Amino acid sequence: MHLVPFSKPMADDGPLAHLDALHRLARLLTRSTTDAEDLVQETYARALRAEDRFTPGSDRRAWLFRILRNAHLDARRREARSPIGPAAEEELSNRQDTAAADGFLRGDAELERLRRVVGEEIEAALRGLSEDARTVVMLDVEGLGEAEIAAVMGCPPGTVKSRLSRARAALRERLADYRP
Amino acid sequence: MDCATVRESLHDLRRGRLDAARATEIRLHLKGCLGCREEEAAEAALDHALAERLPRHAASPALRRRVEELWAKSGGAELSPRLRSHPPLRRLVAPTAVAALAILSTGLFVERQLRVRDDRLVRIADEAVTDHLRLLVSTHPYEIESGITHEVKPWFEGRLDFAPVVPGDQGELRLLGGAVGYVLDRKAAVMSYALRRHRVTLLAFPAGGLAFPAANRIAGGVPAVADERRGFRVVLWRAGDLAYALVSDVSAEDMERLGGELAPETQR
Numbered sequence: 001m002h003l004v005p006f007s008k009p010m011a012d013d014g015p016l017a018h019l020d021a022l023h024r025l026a027r028l029l030t031r032s033t034t035d036a037e038d039l040v041q042e043t044y045a046r047a048l049r050a051e052d053r054f055t056p057g058s059d060r061r062a063w064l065f066r067i068l069r070n071a072h073l074d075a076r077r078r079e080a081r082s083p084i085g086p087a088a089e090e091e092l093s094n095r096q097d098t099a100a101a102d103g104f105l106r107g108d109a110e111l112e113r114l115r116r117v118v119g120e121e122i123e124a125a126l127r128g129l130s131e132d133a134r135t136v137v138m139l140d141v142e143g144l145g146e147a148e149i150a151a152v153m154g155c156p157p158g159t160v161k162s163r164l165s166r167a168r169a170a171l172r173e174r175l176a177d178y179r180p
Numbered sequence: 181m182d183c184a185t186v187r188e189s190l191h192d193l194r195r196g197r198l199d200a201a202r203a204t205e206i207r208l209h210l211k212g213c214l215g216c217r218e219e220e221a222a223e224a225a226l227d228h229a230l231a232e233r234l235p236r237h238a239a240s241p242a243l244r245r246r247v248e249e250l251w252a253k254s255g256g257a258e259l260s261p262r263l264r265s266h267p268p269l270r271r272l273v274a275p276t277a278v279a280a281l282a283i284l285s286t287g288l289f290v291e292r293q294l295r296v297r298d299d300r301l302v303r304i305a306d307e308a309v310t311d312h313l314r315l316l317v318s319t320h321p322y323e324i325e326s327g328i329t330h331e332v333k334p335w336f337e338g339r340l341d342f343a344p345v346v347p348g349d350q351g352e353l354r355l356l357g358g359a360v361g362y363v364l365d366r367k368a369a370v371m372s373y374a375l376r377r378h379r380v381t382l383l384a385f386p387a388g389g390l391a392f393p394a395a396n397r398i399a400g401g402v403p404a405v406a407d408e409r410r411g412f413r414v415v416l417w418r419a420g421d422l423a424y425a426l427v428s429d430v431s432a433e434d435m436e437r438l439g440g441e442l443a444p445e446t447q448r
Contacts (some may be wrong), residue, residue, distance in 0.1 A: 123232050
């Protein structure tokens with residue numbers, strides 16, 4: 001089964017073409033509609049200031065995601081609301097180990113059960129992950145490849161692969177808590 | 181190829197990012213390895229949940245206006261973003277070429293919109309047929325088994341955050357019962373009927389956030405969308421904030437008649 005990305009890749013389709021995709025990630029990062037909208041607006045403000053540095057023909061969507069992520073991290077650093085990084089990574093590793101031991105979400109029965117999980121529950125499960133984990137899952141859902149995600153996250157593609165794998169394992173575990 | 185190597189590649193396999201030889205090698209391993217097949221099924225289930233259930237919140241009109249205003253203030257509104265990235269090209273574009281481009285763009289936009297509508301129709305119609313099939317194969321298809329509208333409708337109260345219209349018996353159509361189901365990322369009222377020896381399912385669900393396909397016919401005066409999926413006929417229509425989906429394997433004439441009777445009734 002191929003995942004149909006929320007927003008299909010468009011190399012240079014104009015900034016406003018990616019507004020919805022940016023808004024979706026902002027919602028998951030900020031946990032408030034108002035904060036999400038402010039973050040998206042800040043993203044565009046920064047993008048307009050940096051437009052001269054955008055290389056025509058390169059991936060504008062990945063460029064905008066990177067600006068959004070940096071704007072969010074800057075805001076978080078200013079506010080110092082919650083930890084980002086090693087602690088969350090450790091939490092993910094622990095979850096992965098537990099997940100592997102439990103062997104959850106197996107086979108067709110699990111597909112049918114997950115089919116009944118409603119959107120709000122998936123959003124809640126995503127919000128339970130660390131910011132990096134949420135970001136990497138959402139960028140994958142939006143259709144970005146490993147190299148593009150690596151450019152957004154500022155890390156090597158190999159790191160994206162392992163982060164995505166751990167994040168999905170943690171997500172599977174969290175969704176296993178929901179029963180129809 | 182060992183299991184660890186295969187599992188590392190499953191994500192790329194599902195995304196279609198492996199070369200043909202590698203993909204074949206992994207598929208061959210999956211055929212002979214139950215553990216890896218289960219892992220693949222679990223990952224595919226998560227893909228399905230993320231693709232089909234995760235709400236796709238669009239930017240609000242207010243946010244869109246704010247960003248457009250921001251863009252306009254910077255001078256970007258007078259140009260298409262693509263041309264803005266290539267100022268020298270803009271100077272070379274003659275007015276006639278601009279007009280031709282506008283006509284071409286409009287055509288492409290319309291084609292793209294039609295394709296999006298088709299995708300939406302496929303998604304909603306597929307979901308409706310799947311729910312109908314679930315009722316057909318289930319040994320306990322109803323959570324409320326009653327042919328009386330005044331028993332089925334109150335049963336939904338407290339189980340749904342909306343109040344569907346529950347049409348009662350009409351001619352040969354008999355109400356059998358109801359249940360709560362799911363359409364895409366939202367709960368749905370599932371009403372089950374019998375028409376002679378055929379089963380008929382009527383789904384009601386909130387329409388908010390769904391890009392509803394364009395109407396291709398009128399059902400009892402109500403704009404509706406008719407489609408056929410996997411051998412079943414599907415008719416969709418809107419009633420205020422709700423959407424209704426009618427599914428059955430009855431004849432085209434029967435389906436048209438049913439849609440013509442039920443669609444107006446749900447507008448109450």
